[in-house]
Amino acid sequence: MEPDAASRPTSSLRTLISRLAPFRGALTVVLLLELGTRAAALIQPLAARAVVDGVAARADLMWPIAVLGAVAIIGLCLNYAGFYQRGKLSERFVLGLRKAMAGRIVGAPVSYVESRSTADLVSRVGADSTLIQQTTVKALVDLVVVPLTVVAGIVLMLTIDVFLALVVIVLLSVAGLAEAGVFRRVVVDTETAQEHVAGLTGVVQRVLLAFRTVKASRSERREAESFDRNADSAYRASVKAVRTGALADTVAYAAVDFTFLVTLAVGVVRVSTGSVGVGDLVAILLYVVYIQEPVEALTNSAGKLSEGLAALRRITELLDAPQETDTAAAPARTEVPAVSNGSKPPASRRSVRFDQVWFGYGDQPVLRDVSIEAVPGLTVLVGSSGAGKTTLLSLAERFVEPERGAVLLDGADVRDLPLAELRGRVAYVQQEAPLLGATIGEAATYGVDDVDEERLRRILESVGLRTWIEGLPLGLDTEVGERGVQISGGQRQRLAVARALARDSEVLLLDEATSQLDPLNEQNLVRSLTRDFRDRVVIAVTHRMPMAYQADQVIMLRHGSVHARGTHDDLLSDPHYRQLIASPSAGSPELAEQLTASGEDGRGEPGA
Ligand SMILES: Nc1ncnc2c1ncn2[C@@H]1O[C@H](COP(=O)(O)OP(=O)(O)O)[C@@H](O)[C@H]1O
Ligand SMILES: [Mg+2]
Incomplete structure (x- = not known):
């Protein structure tokens, strides 16, 4: 509350x-x-x-x-x-x-x-x-x-009868006040009980979201105790509410009884003195009941x-x-007209350009004067966590807008494009790569209206899932658990990439979308992407060396600015870049070399 x-x-x-x-x-x-x-x-x-x-x-x-x-x-x-x-x-x-x-x-x-x-x-x-x-x-x-x-x-x-009516009014008012007083307590106690129930569901939700962690850290007991504590509090609060409820109910009954009996007593006296008839008394007594009942309902409803x-x-x-609104009505910020009729520009003209972009969350600056251009081929974004990589991709999807500068898609400011068009042209795999859809097929085509089977098969081939899916008894109709638990992290990421590819967009943004694949598999995936979808602008965030090795350009962000850019080889002379790629998770230049040299397109286990 x-x-x-x-x-x-x-x-x-x-x-x-x-x-x-x-x-x-x-x-x-x-x-x-x-x-x-x-x-x-x-x-x-x-x-x-x-x-x-x-x-x-x-x-x-x-x-x-x-x-x-x-x-x-x-x-x-x-x-x-x-x-x-x-x-x-x-x-x-x-x-x-x-x-x-x-x-x-x-x-x-x-x-x-x-x-x-x-x-x-x-x-x-x-x-x-x-x-x-x-x-x-x-x-x-x-x-x-x-x-x-x-x-x-x-x-x-x-x-x-005025006299009897006045008696009833006084009695009902007293009864009403008493009931209202008790009832307020019932409301308060019920609310407290509900708060404890909310705490209870909070614990369950937390546990379910991190179930493996709870198990692995042997915290079942602790979580169960935390649940019990909340359940006990909910119980105590509810019992208290029940007790007040019992009191309220009794007070209400007593009020009716009392009013009825007193009215009856006074009424009998008035009948005996001939002031009112028996029928009058009966009518008044019935009114006591018929008025009391809705008043009680009202006290109930008030709570x-x-x-x-x-x-x-x-x-x-x-x-x-x-x-979110389209700002298409606003005066165009760019001279190059948006491709608003849904047709795609020729591959040669495709580009995503960040032009002196500044951005911050609140007053915390995150990107400072970032200028980047990505053209068809693979652009890899590297940088330690918190450098602003995800934020940069968010700007390209217009999840957020730059404070200064502009993000341009094929020369047009993304703020001048209708959102539906922009997002149709820019596909995105978010960090964690969650899946939507009940089956593998649905997950692979989520958000895409018309995927012909042949194309889907080619895409699944490219991301290295085709053999695995065809081996499943139900194929594409195989169900995926609520959070994709029965499939591996690597498979989930491959499916997410397939989903993005199925959109047939000009630009593909991958936010650590291959992080759960082993380096060899990541390498293979990236290689098929750049081979099969060579006319797309791919911007991939990664921490992995081999991927950077394959990129047409590598851009390194540091504290929200472009620290270095060029090919992997160009950047090797930079001490910060070397430090970044020397981390164990990044793989080594030798590994990257070997992997590339090993050449043949061995699609690794999709289970990676
Ligand atoms: N929604 C948000 N609100 C406030 N700060 C954020 C938000 N998202 C990211 N940040 C901050 O912005 C910085 C850059 O984040 P991010 O772009 O996610 O970095 P990266 O992807 O390179 O790890 C970090 O310092 C992060 O804490
Ligand atoms: Mg990130």
Whole structure:
């Protein structure tokens, strides 16, 4: 529960009402049905009085009983219709919110999503929307209907007997205050219990994300204990909430009993003195019950409403998430027109150029005056971690935009290209190379609409997966675990590269996309890429020597600036470059030499 949850209830209520505005019609129907239900209930005591008085007067009871029965049946029908319509309205409201949230999340910029906790975003779409679905519309309707019911009930009682009505008002007010006091505690205790449950799921999520690490570091016991601690706290908080709930329930019962009995006692005296008839007393007693019941429902909903409003506030926050926009409408920053008709420029003109780019996250500068040009062939980016390599690739995909300078695709500023076009022309394999799609085939073609089988086969061949996939009983239809656990890191990376190749883009960005392959396999993969897709601009981030050895140009970043550029051989004279490639994970120049010399295109084990 966020600290300001309770401090802004009215603005949250206003948000709820404005969000419900498109459902004005349905909401009116629901209100009318609920008011009808309550009205039918309020008529019943009057009808009952007529029956009682009729008995006393030995009059014909046919009509009063018929009216009583009809009113009861109408009330039941209205209740059914109101309940159903209200539920349906809730569902439609939540459906709209959920769809809007999904749209806003996928439309948000990378920086927005990556700066937030996944668990938090997930709970807004899941738990928060469920909370709203269950309670909020009902609570809002009760907020309108119940006070009206109470006022109408009191007015009707006043028409029967002012004295008894006043007694009932005083008694109900006292009972209401007592109930509200206890109820506030129920709400607080329930919220505390929910917080502990959130802690519980947090532990589970953490464990699942790093399951192997938990196992390998023998931390099962520790994690289980941490889970137990949270579960115990949740239990204690829940039991406390149950205890307060029991108290609240008892207070509510006592209030009805007390009000009923006192009214009965006072009423009997008034009947005996002849001030009111027996029918009047019966009617008033029925009003005590019919008013008490909705008031109780309202106290209940009030708690739910505050929960629902807090959930709505978190959802609204998400709905206000910034969205990526095309800036195609802005005046073009570049003279070379964008290739906006979807046709590709001739390979000779293809290039990705970083022109005096400056960039920082917040006020932390990350890239300083970076100028790079990559043309068809392999450009390798090296640099120690934190040097800004991933950031550089992010700029080319326009996940982030430069503070100064520009990134140009075939001479056109990427900010002048529609995002869909830019990302269609620039394929990207992100660090960690996660897979999307349930099967190998889906993972290999994710985001690509039309891949013909022959091309896919060639691509899988290029990334060295074809033999392996064809050997699987289900081939491309083989399922992949949720986070690709049944396949090796190397296979996952190969699939990710295949997916990027299937896009048939001009530019391919690989962010340490071959890091889990052994040097020989990486070498083979890179060789087939540069052979089979020679007209593409490939920019690959790597820490590996052999890959740099094969590159047309190597660019070394240091503290966000281009430290050196040239071929691998050119750079060997640079002490920082030598230091970088001397690290054990980088492989040695001799290994690179041997690997290249060993020449033949032995596709290594894809299991690497
Ligand atoms: N989303 C981000 N918010 C703030 N700082 C970031 C973000 N991403 C990267 N950085 C910082 O920017 C610098 C460069 O990061 P990155 O481009 O990922 O480096 P590399 O890929 O070379 O390891 C690092 O200091 C890193 O901490
Ligand atoms: Mg990186």
